Amino acid sequence: MMNINSYSVGAFAIICVICATLVKGFKSEIHIAVKIAACVLISSAAVLMLSPLLDYINTLAEKTLVADLFSLLLKALGITLLCKICGDICRDCGENAIASGVETVGKIELLILCIPLLEKILTSAYEIFELS
C-alpha cells in the first residue's frame, strides 16, 4: 500500500482535475466518472488514514466505561461521512435535489440512532425523580 500523506493526495487531486478537464473537452459524460472516481479514491484514503487514530481512541474509550456510547458516536460519524461524500458527488454532478435527499436520509438515520441514548437519559431522569 502506498504511503498516504497530504503531498500525495494533493498531487493526485491535481492530476485528477487535469484529467477531468481533458476528458470534458472530448466527451462531457465521462468526465463525471473521472470526478466520481477521484472523489471515491481520495475519500477511501482519508478513511484508511483515520482508522489507526480511531483504534487508539477506541482503546482509550474502553478504559473509561463509555465504550458502547463511543461506538454509537463512531457509527454516527460514519453515517455523516458517507452521506456527505455521496451528497457532494451528487451536487458536483449538478443534482441538488438528489443530494438533499441523501442528506435527509442521513439525518433521519442519525436521529434513529440517537433514540437509545434519549431513552437512557429519560430513564435516569425518571429514576432520579422516583428517588426524591
Place this chain on the structure above:
Amino acid sequence: MDIGLIIKIVGVGILVAVCALILNKSGRDDQAMLVGLAGLVVVLLMLVGEIGNLFDTISDVFGF
C-alpha cells in the same frame, strides 16, 4: 489510491470520443450515440468496484 483507474477512465473517454467523432463524420449518428453509451457503461462498471470498496471501508472502520 492508484492513479491507474483515473488514467484508464481518461483513456476510455478519449477512445470513445474519437470513435464517436469518426462515426459522426461518416453520417452514422445512431451508432455514435451507442458507442458513447457503451463507453459510459464500461466506465461505470470500473467505478462500481471502487464505490463498493469505499462503502466496505467505511462500514469496517466505523463499525456498522
